[in-house]
Amino acid sequence: MREVAVIGIGMTKFGELWTKSLRDIFVEAAMAAIDDAKVDQIGSMYVGSMTPGLFVGQEHIGALMADYLGTPSIPAMRVESACCSGGMAFRAGFFEVASGHTDVVLVGGVEKMNDGADVTYALATAADQEYEVYQGVTFPGLYALIARAHMHAYGTTREQMAAVSVKNHHNGSLNERAQFPREVTVEQVLNATLVADPLTMLECSPVSDGAACAILAPLAIAKKLSMPVIKVIGTGAATDTLALHAREDLTTLKAVKLSAQSAYKMAGVKPTDVSLAEVHDCFSIAEICIVEELGFVEKGKGGPFTEQGHTALDGKIPVNTSGGLKSKGHPVGATGIAQVCEIVEQLRGAAGKRQVKDPKIGIAQNMGGSGASSVVHVFKKE
Amino acid sequence: MPSPRYWREMPQRYRLEASQCTECGKVSFPPRIVCGCGARDFKKTNVSETGTIVSYTTIRVAPDAFVIQAPYNIAIVEADNGVRITTQVVDCAPEELAIGKKVKFVFRKLYEEGHCGIINYGYKAVLV
Numbered sequence: 001m002r003e004v005a006v007i008g009i010g011m012t013k014f015g016e017l018w019t020k021s022l023r024d025i026f027v028e029a030a031m032a033a034i035d036d037a038k039v040d041q042i043g044s045m046y047v048g049s050m051t052p053g054l055f056v057g058q059e060h061i062g063a064l065m066a067d068y069l070g071t072p073s074i075p076a077m078r079v080e081s082a083c084c085s086g087g088m089a090f091r092a093g094f095f096e097v098a099s100g101h102t103d104v105v106l107v108g109g110v111e112k113m114n115d116g117a118d119v120t121y122a123l124a125t126a127a128d129q130e131y132e133v134y135q136g137v138t139f140p141g142l143y144a145l146i147a148r149a150h151m152h153a154y155g156t157t158r159e160q161m162a163a164v165s166v167k168n169h170h171n172g173s174l175n176e177r178a179q180f181p182r183e184v185t186v187e188q189v190l191n192a193t194l195v196a197d198p199l200t201m202l203e204c205s206p207v208s209d210g211a212a213c214a215i216l217a218p219l220a221i222a223k224k225l226s227m228p229v230i231k232v233i234g235t236g237a238a239t240d241t242l243a244l245h246a247r248e249d250l251t252t253l254k255a256v257k258l259s260a261q262s263a264y265k266m267a268g269v270k271p272t273d274v275s276l277a278e279v280h281d282c283f284s285i286a287e288i289c290i291v292e293e294l295g296f297v298e299k300g301k302g303g304p305f306t307e308q309g310h311t312a313l314d315g316k317i318p319v320n321t322s323g324g325l326k327s328k329g330h331p332v333g334a335t336g337i338a339q340v341c342e343i344v345e346q347l348r349g350a351a352g353k354r355q356v357k358d359p360k361i362g363i364a365q366n367m368g369g370s371g372a373s374s375v376v377h378v379f380k381k382e
Numbered sequence: 383m384p385s386p387r388y389w390r391e392m393p394q395r396y397r398l399e400a401s402q403c404t405e406c407g408k409v410s411f412p413p414r415i416v417c418g419c420g421a422r423d424f425k426k427t428n429v430s431e432t433g434t435i436v437s438y439t440t441i442r443v444a445p446d447a448f449v450i451q452a453p454y455n456i457a458i459v460e461a462d463n464g465v466r467i468t469t470q471v472v473d474c475a476p477e478e479l480a481i482g483k484k485v486k487f488v489f490r491k492l493y494e495e496g497h498c499g500i501i502n503y504g505y506k507a508v509l510v
């Protein structure tokens with residue numbers, strides 16, 4: 001396999017983008033990434049998107065996006081793995097470049113959630129239709145079940161979960177692309193409207209439109225460019241049971257653990273080598289479980305670890321410097337690539353007010369459903 | 383939903399039919415074609431009629447089909463023979479739920495698909 005680098009990144013602002021269509025936002029992000037990479041052509045394309053069919057009635061968006069990008073002949077396909085569609089598209093593009101088959105590959109993600117669809121229903125299609133959704137469960141509901149189990153097993157508190165939202169909103173307040181770039185307090189989080197007990201609105205990622213893209217190329221090409229070289233040194237993916245109830249332990253996100261172990265092994269790094277991480281905080285409790293599964297803290301201690309500030313911008317291991325899904329927004333298919341954009345920006349030293357001091361290694365962890373699929377990528381500044 | 387899709391799941395929804403692996407003894411609900419142990423031979427069984435709450439929540443923001451019922455309780459219940467099921471817990475207030483409480487499964491209406499659609503039935507749980 002060849003070594004692979006990220007040579008370009010681009011994303012739209014996340015939010016309610018009423019004046020822009022699904023294709024508009026993808027092309028906007030793709031052009032930004034192409035301009036950033038200063039390449040004149042791309043060899044193929046992978047588009048991560050969870051359910052454009054349900055959100056805007058449009059499938060077959062690989063070809064659509066290639067067409068509207070002005071590259072109607074290149075190979076292009078959509079990749080779907082619920083909320084980790086973007087991360088999986090990245091992985092597919094990584095292997096295409098690493099294999100030597102194609103030099104320049106565009107990997108992107110897009111979702112247009114604010115066009116009038118029943119969003120709660122559309123998102124719930126990532127859970128087991130016949131044995132979870134049929135009973136009326138929702139995604140906030142599934143994560144609330146995980147939260148209650150975590151509170152029961154480890155004494156995790158609502159205040160500790162709220163600390164995730166407070167931190168991510170602080171980081172997002174420094175990010176002009178964030179959907180909700182403003183601070184919140186623990187009291188505001190705890191007193192917000194309950195969505196699924198014990199999770200409040202301010203513990204749930206929002207409904208967002210947005211797109212993000214990255215350009216991948218072999219290291220030899222990346223080295224000829226003027227930008228700092230950001231290598232992809234590890235990729236790992238894993239799955240778990242689709243239905244949350246079928247897992248032995250509701251507080252363990254096995255797919256996250258296995259995907260991280262696999263990515264760490266390929267990269268030859270340990271959790272203590274990681275300078276910063278973008279993780280899938282679709283709900284406050286998710287980030288607490290994920291920092292445990294990524295090995296930043298032992299199992300069960302994610303709550304106090306967060307509350308004590310170890311995952312803050314100036315903490316031991318900054319997590320979700322972009323504002324995460326909570327503050328930056330979560331256009332589901334775009335999220336995995338937007339995480340990559342943040343890590344690359346940080347490793348380039350170009351993250352402005354959010355910049356972490358001299359990061360060497362960053363990871364992006366993107367997850368689908370209630371944790372039934374997860375993908376982790378490890379990036380290193382050359 | 384299309385009626386064949388509804389009809390196919392009736393043995394599980396109406397009678398909690400499950401399958402038990404003849405090799406390792408694990409009970410699968412719904413039945414599977416291959417067991418996690420790799421074996422493919424099963425005998426028909428049922429999920430126990432009683433179980434214990436493993437975790438629970440109250441859904442306050444519901445999908446369109448369930449809006450009329452909100453708020454409603456959802457739990458993951460471990461049946462006495464080890465099968466775990468996601469189910470509504472009804473006829474009780476949210477404050478009455480707790481991890482470790484005993485429930486039994488009952489046959490109930492789940493939801494209606496609009497004015498002319500199928501009425502969906504299945505299992506729910508009640509506190510015992």
Ligand SMILES: [Zn+2]
Binds near residue numbers: 403
């Ligand atoms: Zn078996």
